[in-house]
Amino acid sequence: MSDDSIIRQASPANILLAAAELAAGNLIGIPTETVYGLAANALDIHAVAKIYKAKNRPANNPLIIHAESAKLARTFSLPELPTWLADQWDIASRFWPGPLTVVVPRGNQIPDIITAGGDHVAIRVPNHAVAIELLNRCDFPIAAPSANRSNYVSPTTAQHVADGLGRNVSLVLDGGPCESGVESTIIKLEPKGPRLLRPGGVSPDELSSAFGQPLIASAPRSTRQDSNVNTRVTGERTLEAPGQLAKHYSPKKRLIIDNGTDHVRDAVQSGKRIARIYFARPLDSATRDYHQTWVLSDSGKLLEVASQLYHAIREADQSECDLIVIDKCEPTGLGLAIMDRVHRAASSAD
Ligand code: TXA
Ligand code: MG
Numbered sequence: 155m156s157d158d159s160i161i162r163q164a165s166p167a168n169i170l171l172a173a174a175e176l177a178a179g180n181l182i183g184i185p186t187e188t189v190y191g192l193a194a195n196a197l198d199i200h201a202v203a204k205i206y207k208a209k210n211r212p213a214n215n216p217l218i219i220h221a222e223s224a225k226l227a228r229t230f231s232l233p234e235l236p237t238w239l240a241d242q243w244d245i246a247s248r249f250w251p252g253p254l255t256v257v258v259p260r261g262n263q264i265p266d267i268i269t270a271g272g273d274h275v276a277i278r279v280p281n282h283a284v285a286i287e288l289l290n291r292c293d294f295p296i297a298a299p300s301a302n303r304s305n306y307v308s309p310t311t312a313q314h315v316a317d318g319l320g321r322n323v324s325l326v327l328d329g330g331p332c333e334s335g336v337e338s339t340i341i342k343l344e345p346k347g348p349r350l351l352r353p354g355g356v357s358p359d360e361l362s363s364a365f366g367q368p369l370i371a372s373a374p375r376s377t378r379q380d381s382n383v384n385t386r387v388t389g390e391r392t393l394e395a396p397g398q399l400a401k402h403y404s405p406k407k408r409l410i411i412d413n414g415t416d417h418v419r420d421a422v423q424s425g426k427r428i429a430r431i432y433f434a435r436p437l438d439s440a441t442r443d444y445h446q447t448w449v450l451s452d453s454g455k456l457l458e459v460a461s462q463l464y465h466a467i468r469e470a471d472q473s474e475c476d477l478i479v480i481d482k483c484e485p486t487g488l489g490l491a492i493m494d495r496v497h498r499a500a501s502s503a504d
Pocket of ligand 2: 299
């Protein structure tokens with residue numbers, strides 16, 4: 155059971171209280187436009203260590219830091235940037251505040267524990283009034299991974315945070331359900347151009363038209379775990395963007411994608427109680443075989459699908475059903491991030 159009394163409406167007084175908790179080295183839950191974050195003072199290594207512990211997150215999986223403006227974000231990288239990097243940074247900054255994270259060379263003030271010992275730091279400016287107001291009240295950047303236990307589905311409401319990490323935070327600022335609903339897009343700025351490390355709220359098309367070139371693709375999922383060796387602090391590898399591990403964002407129940415193939419029909423015929431998540435409203439007759447159904451968007455709008463996706467997966471996971479069956483969509487635009495998360499949720503790899 156979660157302790158709901160830690161959920162606080164994001165009033166000005168509670169935002170001040172939240173800033174004081176962070177300054178005191180405590181963890182809190184914060185809203186952003188993508189998902190809720192598990193926040194700590196990014197410059198306080200003891201506070202940041204609590205994030206890893208609470209999430210049960212491997213020490214080689216680095217954290218994103220959040221700043222309230224593009225100008226401030228710039229101060230967390232090197233004071234002098236080569237021209238190629240400064241140019242890309244200017245273009246990336248146009249997406250801020252917003253669901254884009256950039257991976258850039260880290261400045262001296264960023265502790266090793268944030269980058270898991272790597273030379274690069276991930277930074278973004280969130281597009282959420284409560285997060286920005288909180289950042290304005292803090293004289294440090296905020297480290298915030300998604301506020302879920304490692305590998306579980308990310309939280310998109312304050313209640314989700316209380317359910318999963320209630321014991322680990324002094325409070326959760328309730329800024330309402332997250333508008334975007336999937337995590338930020340992550341790009342690494344490289345001499346040849348930006349490399350896509352994680353699809354998210356900003357689509358590759360929007361980025362490639364802003365940068366005037368296609369994004370560099372990352373290695374296929376199966377090989378990613380072996381890339382980017384770094385042993386400076388942890389003695390382990392720093393993962394390229396470890397959110398890319400196949401099993402991530404996964405419910406506890408088995409989840410399968412409805413590919414129109416026999417395995418869904420077989421599951422129905424075997425008498426399994428099925429939780430069925432639709433992206434668009436189906437015909438009534440289509441739903442009768444299912445124990446419980448969710449419709450993420452009446453008309454199949456991907457913005458609505460993304461914003462409802464994790465909530466529905468969490469509810470289906472907590473239902474009495476035996477199995478979750480979910481729709482698929484074209485993996486283009488926002489559909490790329492949606493299908494990336496759906497495939498991970500469907501992954502049974504450990
Ligand atoms: O939308 C978001 O990005 C949310 C909100 C709270 O801002 N945060 C989030 O954080 O999704 P997290 O920790 O759940 O996912 C961050 C991903 C991880 O896969 C991590 O490996 C990658 O970013 N990452 C962090 N720092 C990195 C770095 N220096 N180099 C490469 N990847 C990095
Ligand atoms: Mg996460």
